[in-house]
Amino acid sequence: MNEDAVKKMKKLISISLEKEEEKRLMKDFNKIIDYVDKISEIEDDNIDYLENSRELNKLHHEDSVEVFENTEEIKKNFPKKLDDYLAVPKYIGE
């Protein structure tokens, strides 16, 4: 995989890598991709993503409110809290 592609991948997975580790991982990555490349032998075909569709009434939820009783625990897991907001270091938003 060329350098641009590596850069793009790193951004997409949002994992920063030290140089040594990056080298190692890229070697592994290439090995794995070579191995799975076998899949290209498969003939192309259309996939019907809606093939095994189910009835909607077996999977929806009714529009009735259920209050989650343990929101405190969710907030306890916040690495940083200010009043009741979750806090992250300031960044310029879009």
Added chain:
Amino acid sequence: MKYESIIGLEIHTQLKTNTKAFCHCKVEFGQKPNTNICPVCMGHPGSLPVVNEKMIEYALLLGRATNSKINTKTKFDRKNYFYPDIPKNYQITQYDYPICYKGNLKIALDEDNYKNIGITRIHMEEDTGKVFHDKNEKNTLIDYNRAGVPLLEIVTEPDMRTPEEAYLFLTELKSTLRYLGISEANMEKGELRVDVNVSVKKKNEDEYGTKVELKNMNSFKAVKEALEYEIKRQKKLIKQGKSDKIKQETRMWLENKSKTKVMRTKEEAADYRYFPEPDIPAFNISEEFIEEVDSIEFELPLEKKERLKSDYQLSEYDASIITSEIDIANYFEDVVAGFEDGKTAANWIINELLNLMNEDDKNINEIKVSADKLASILQLIDEDKISGKIGKKLLKEVYKTGKNPKEIVDEKGWSQVSDSSKLENIIKEVLEENKEAVERYKNGEDKLFGFFMGQVMKKTKGNANPQKTNEILRRLLNQ
């Protein structure tokens, strides 16, 4: 005009369901931060999304109202990207099988001139949390109450040709959403968000110009202004032969500077790696479900406007105002249930009531003048029991106190004196008391007529029926 603007809109609207798109948390605004949350909408490990049937119902309603085709077999997809306001770092949305497609919405360019704006697709997705950069010096604060609230994304065909058309479309869409009761669609409150796509080309050329995306407009007016600016900008560049300087990019509307500015170029566009949402199997919407939705009755704004015009002989202008909000239209129809003269009712609602409401920023559901009370006031005027002038005073009083109009009239002694013999006696009194003025009037000082009227009003505390008083006074003076 040598140039043509091609305008398309992408709109996101928050749905007024009770619960979020994929969990049972309450959809509610103005709460303490991070109150309406649960493991599902917070993306905790092991949590799974479950579709809210109301979101589907509302999507189908909008589909019906826009004559859209329906994908009764459909699915959800994941749109993958990292951002602090999106708990799972992917959004559950619909990619290639939107629930509705190929619809349209009619807009009224003027009284009898309509245009159909095509709607490419309508699909369901979930909203993100809210990010605040200005509440704290060193930190950005996040509130996830909004994370997971159901949204409909509506994409139009590039059928609009002027900023005004875009404005009209948005107004009509908002009205429609409110008429259907599926969204409040208030742009200022963030319940409706609009992105615009615009390109300019020479009219006689077939090839479309480069498409520019505009974001960050907070009102319909801002959309119109942003378009006006951007079209001007693009036209200028084309005229100067610099059309290659128009890049396919995203530009932000800067309200305070009244201009657009580059935000990012499309080349850096994110790779969302869409794939079907594995936690929600593809599903069939049953015929029964569709029939249930189809049986829900509604009348769209334009339809209602036409009907009120013909049923009550309302002017185009009045009918437009009455039907601009479903609540006002319903109020109007409640009033005419008790007082048949629609024209008068409309007149009073538009010219008197709405002004009062605007002064204290109330909407028609919050006021104390219920429809039957207004009908009562109009009835009193129609029966000559009070004068029109008193009627306006009475309306203000009912608006303030919510009391029964008839009671107020009695309390304040505002009953109009319309009895001819009574009036005649009072007028005779006035003429007796002002013999000198009568002489002067008979000698040509016509202006004194008003003085006599004033004296009658004084004696009757303003309750004399003006027309009758006028008649009788004229008769007596001419004797």
Added chain:
Amino acid sequence: MKINNIKDKIKENGLKETISSIIENIKNEDIYNSFLSLNEQNAMKRAEQLEKNGNRKKPLYGVPVSIKDNIAVKNLRMTCGSKILKDYKAPYNATVIKKLKEAGAVIIGKTNMDEFAMGVSNEHSAFGPVKNPLNTEYVPGGSSGGSAASVSGNLVPVSLGSDTGGSVRQPAAFTGTYGLKPTYGRVSRYGLTAFASSLDQIGPIANSIDDIISLYRAIAGKDDKDSTSVDKTLDDYNNIKNSNRKFKIGILKSLLEEDTNVKIKNDYYEVIDRLKKEGHEVVDLKFDKSEYIVPVYQIIAPAEASSNLARFDGIRYGSRKEGTKSKEELVSKTRDLGFGEEVKRRCLVGTFVLSSGYSEKYYKKALIARKMITKSLKEKLNKVDVIATPTTPNMPFKIGEKIENILYMYKSDLFTIPANLSGLPALSIPLYRNDDFYTSMQLMGKPFGEIDLFELGYKIERITGGKK
């Protein structure tokens, strides 16, 4: 250790005493590093409550169960074997936990695992490898290594693990225990930290088929909180233990010829022969496209995982890297520090195969191949009752021995992956013990055909004598 042993102990010493001794035993004897956290206080409290007021007729009354640490138990730490969640506490109970409690079980603790369920040896845990109780220099298999070791080491009679490409069955085979992956949709995934959503299932590990069935019955069932769970009533297992039914068994000879360990092959064929002699029919089925089994899995599983693991960014929960200068840095440094190498590898591969320009070539093709493999298997299962293969092509290896050899690890899932790709149920049964370790056989069944696995499994258990 089996559930019956526990029931006997409870009769003898009472529930509180039994649970207490189980916990003490774990504290003293868990040299395998199978437990990451013990639920001591809660378990004792629960034992007390159950003893006082509990319904003793409940099917799992008083049974101590260990839970893989990627299944949420309310207010308990859940690490998923990862640094990034080392202090995370689950705010809710997984549905299977609710069901276990309703059945009267006692949650003893959370077990060690390969990080985010990615691995076949439990060497990829941030909290140290798990040792195989049969020989502590060897791996117990993965990713449910801790669960399997806790059962094999007789610390608890039963455990719940998760299986995405073999993660319940393979460690069961390596540790000489039984492991079941139910039909996809039989058991709710609500509360199971997702690895690959279309492949994951929670399954029991135990020391007998009886106990597998007991756990399975307690946890199976449609769950409104999991849209992929299916509404299908369980069969009646009351009369299958000593039935006279004769099975039609499919075998995949050609698949075995590739690199399967000799001991495993021998024991496998011996049991197949014995079954033939007992009157069951054995049919050799051709399985073409077998060379795609592992590549398909190594495309689809990382793809879904890369998306499922995106939520671990240190923002709302988990260990957050302090002192970073931007939101991008916060996330990427947190994930760099928090994830182990195997997880990073899978995220890279998974993101790559979904990315624009490559998803047609890899992801879409993998889906096509998956469909073909599934169709082929289901067609074969129309002709036979079950398909029997060894559970693994290899025997346990020493800790550290294969850790550099990624492809070796991936290929060891050859026999287990097909059941995940096609959603079919599969059961791993220990056969014979050679030296330290057992060889194992896997039975794959029709969709929702767990009863066939159990019924034939009992017959195999009788042939081999079961676990001593």
